[in-house]
Amino acid sequence: MSSLQDEIRAAAEPYPDKKSAVMGGLRLAQNEYGGWLPPEALVEVAEALDLTPAHVQSVASFYDMYNLAPTGEHVVEVCTNVSCALVGAQQVVDAFSQELGIRPGETSEDGKVTLRTIECAGGCGYAPVVVLDHRYREPTRPEDVRAIVEELRNG
Amino acid sequence: MADELQMVLAGADERDLTKLSEYRAIGGYALLEKARGMSREAVIEEISSASLRGRGGAGFPMGRKLSLVQPPEAAGKPTYVVANADESEPGSFKDREIMSRVPHRFIEGCLIAAHAIGSAYVFIYIRGEYLAEYEVLRAAADEARDAGVLGDVTLVIHRGAGAYICGEETALLDSLEGRRGQPRTKPPFPAIQGLYASPTVVNNVETLATLPPIIEMGGAEYAKLGVPDSRGTRLVSISGHVERPGNYEIENGTSLRDLIYGLGGGIPGGRALKAVIPGGSSTVILQGDEIDVGYDFNSLLKLNTAMGSAGVVALDDSCCMVQLGIRISEFYEHESCGKCTPCREGTRWMTQILRRLESGEAVQSELDLLLDVCDRINGKCLCPLGETAAVAVASYVEKFRAEFIAHVDQGGCPFGESSPLHDVLAPVAVHSPAAVPA
Numbered sequence: 001m002s003s004l005q006d007e008i009r010a011a012a013e014p015y016p017d018k019k020s021a022v023m024g025g026l027r028l029a030q031n032e033y034g035g036w037l038p039p040e041a042l043v044e045v046a047e048a049l050d051l052t053p054a055h056v057q058s059v060a061s062f063y064d065m066y067n068l069a070p071t072g073e074h075v076v077e078v079c080t081n082v083s084c085a086l087v088g089a090q091q092v093v094d095a096f097s098q099e100l101g102i103r104p105g106e107t108s109e110d111g112k113v114t115l116r117t118i119e120c121a122g123g124c125g126y127a128p129v130v131v132l133d134h135r136y137r138e139p140t141r142p143e144d145v146r147a148i149v150e151e152l153r154n155g
Numbered sequence: 156m157a158d159e160l161q162m163v164l165a166g167a168d169e170r171d172l173t174k175l176s177e178y179r180a181i182g183g184y185a186l187l188e189k190a191r192g193m194s195r196e197a198v199i200e201e202i203s204s205a206s207l208r209g210r211g212g213a214g215f216p217m218g219r220k221l222s223l224v225q226p227p228e229a230a231g232k233p234t235y236v237v238a239n240a241d242e243s244e245p246g247s248f249k250d251r252e253i254m255s256r257v258p259h260r261f262i263e264g265c266l267i268a269a270h271a272i273g274s275a276y277v278f279i280y281i282r283g284e285y286l287a288e289y290e291v292l293r294a295a296a297d298e299a300r301d302a303g304v305l306g307d308v309t310l311v312i313h314r315g316a317g318a319y320i321c322g323e324e325t326a327l328l329d330s331l332e333g334r335r336g337q338p339r340t341k342p343p344f345p346a347i348q349g350l351y352a353s354p355t356v357v358n359n360v361e362t363l364a365t366l367p368p369i370i371e372m373g374g375a376e377y378a379k380l381g382v383p384d385s386r387g388t389r390l391v392s393i394s395g396h397v398e399r400p401g402n403y404e405i406e407n408g409t410s411l412r413d414l415i416y417g418l419g420g421g422i423p424g425g426r427a428l429k430a431v432i433p434g435g436s437s438t439v440i441l442q443g444d445e446i447d448v449g450y451d452f453n454s455l456l457k458l459n460t461a462m463g464s465a466g467v468v469a470l471d472d473s474c475c476m477v478q479l480g481i482r483i484s485e486f487y488e489h490e491s492c493g494k495c496t497p498c499r500e501g502t503r504w505m506t507q508i509l510r511r512l513e514s515g516e517a518v519q520s521e522l523d524l525l526l527d528v529c530d531r532i533n534g535k536c537l538c539p540l541g542e543t544a545a546v547a548v549a550s551y552v553e554k555f556r557a558e559f560i561a562h563v564d565q566g567g568c569p570f571g572e573s574s575p576l577h578d579v580l581a582p583v584a585v586h587s588p589a590a591v592p593a
Binding site for chain 1: 243244251276283286309311314317330331332334336351392395396401436479482483486490492575576577578579580581582585
């Protein structure tokens, strides 16, 4: 049993049914495997919780925050739902696209940054919302983008 | 002008209520002790007499919900409290503020609810994106546990992983049980057969955070605030085209005009208010001249719309309603869990027709086709996701019909790039490249 599996089993302890820990287990595995879930990560989670890999995959493929393919070192997410769009979210997306030379859904050539658009992140009052490696940056304006990208590339 | 009235957020402007000592200093967790000194029935009676209705969207009376749960002795099974902290409704960001500023009041409310149904478990299902809020909540829960406040209750904070549908209570329960978050057939309702097939109450964060003030002042006193059928306060998220977006806790029944022009500071740049989404993206839109209405369940119901999760989004006269329809429809298309065909396929159809309208390819009859597709989703799915998409988009057509017809007549969008909703790249468009015009 690997230390990841020990961690997953420990996370399952508070639940009356350890199957409930599959989401937490996938999160732990994703961190362990460098930001995504290769097939062997799904198998590890399944073994730790006595589930089938197929079940674990069915869960992993359902939720947006599990990555089933590798990402860049950093992930930039821009909310483009209505409240953010009303105050210029698309201009922020465009600025990131231009600065990184990629479209949303792609990763920069140096492998440093993946750019995505996301649905409402719950920051409508502080829009436009950008999420940098899971941390909200509110608000983010197009003119902020160059410095952010520079920092990510150097970081 | 409208004033704020803070009950859920009381004290948070003056003190750092994320700390147990500060929360204790204003009487924190004393209400839990008071409730634990009362019988379960007496606690439920206080909540019922407060006329507290759920703050998550459906507005179900909480006292009745609690009274539907059989206590563990009678049910022969454990009972569970589940806090729905999966706030994901476009336009709503209030629960986030509660968790990050008054986490202990929220936890205290959860524990009061646990006492009311004899539950030894509280599960808080928080959306995965709320990392900072999770950290605050976890620290507060650890502090409360170390101080012995939890008693024999096990408090589990369960993080979601990005799925709007998990805000629907039965989808949330499936997710919490370790499956894809897809809605269940109802009945059985969660109060009878919820988490792990046991009696369960599922309540929104704000609803639970309202329990300590209700125990403090008594249900009858609480029910003096607000208007009939909407008692007490409501935390309203205001965003979009307003000068001062943010969360404001107000007495139920405050005028929507006051929310937008008073607390929200009015529309920037001297522009006119064109439309208001009154309760999050799932609600029927209001025209700019329909805002002289009380912000409460009944007053909005009279306009065929709803408070929903209290997310008010103001749109100025630069906005194209077809573009709004596309973006909203794309959201629901992306978030449809895929279980029910009318929602899975219908939301996709809605987006395609709206895109044809926007690009000027559509003929007049496609407007009827759009409404027909909406009608074929309504009432034909297990949960409200597809239905709210259909009702919301149909309301844009109904209230701004001339604008939709102009798209057909002019062979394109009268607003084009001048509307801020022009060519906004939604996630669903990124994932299916065919949907993106090159």
